[in-house]
Amino acid sequence: MNQETEKTLAFFGRMTANLTHEFKNILAIIQESAGLMEDIMAISPLAKDKYQERFNNSMNTIKNQLQRGMEMASRFNRFAHAPDHNSAELELGETMVHFCTLTERFARLKHITLQADRQNDQEIKITTNPLLLYMVLFYSLDACLSVLPAQCEIRLISVKKDEKTAVEIACAGKQAPSPEQFFTGLRQSNAWGDLENTAEQLNAELKCNTDDLCFYLILK
Structure with missing residues (x-):
């Protein structure tokens, strides 16, 4: 089993466990x-x-959770089919x-x-490898989570940058690190190395963008 296959299986394993x-x-x-509800009904017929x-x-709670479960199952099914095609058109x-x-x-x-x-x-419509796109998004998220403290936020924004399609990963928060600390932490994380390799x-x-807590994934 080569390293790329191992990384892909590990990625699917983490997503499935989640x-x-x-x-x-x-x-x-x-x-x-x-x-x-069963306890209420057991009290008496008038309960x-x-x-x-x-x-x-x-x-209402049961109905909402059933709807949530159906949505999660549908999204997981879509995700599971990501490896079916090396190239597909997606709305970013x-x-x-x-x-x-x-x-x-x-x-x-x-x-x-x-x-x-x-x-x-x-x-924004793009034609790309769906599985690799999910993986670079995941490694971006994983790297940011390894650096940011609680009460921060991470935004993934689809943008046009320099006439190219890109994903902007923007982080913010009152307790967020400085840009220098942020990027030092990112580059020291295991996820950043996986991100660089998969982006390639x-x-x-x-x-x-070393002036802010922000980096771009530019899709060619």
Whole structure:
């Protein structure tokens, strides 16, 4: 097994473990809400009327979590098909929204906000390798999470830079490190080396804005 295959399998392993944790959380919330409803009904036949509001709240929680579970399953299915094609047309902003939904838990565990955005709300179509794009986005996120403290935010923004399509990874926060500390920490992280190698495979260029907590993934 070569190094590239090992990296790809490790990436899929981390993503799969992350999503199964999310599914377990969803099922736990549903189980808790269903148990509360069962307890209310067990009190007496009239309990449902007395605790109608709590009963309705539990029903709404179950419905919301089922919807969340269905959305996560759909997104995971889409992600699982990323290796099917070496090249595919994607809308960059929507792809980043999809990625952030799949990986939000990694940021949440560190009390960091993760979100995707579009420059000027502009749709940008690209033709690229979907799997490698997911991997460079993941390594970008992983590197930032290794440096940023809690209560910071990470934004992935689809932009046009120098007439080229790019992803801007912008970080901010009151307790955020200085740009010098930020980039020193990034370059010392294991994820940064993986990011550089995978960006090269994607034929993409990394460009750092050392005056701010920001770097670009320029897609060629």
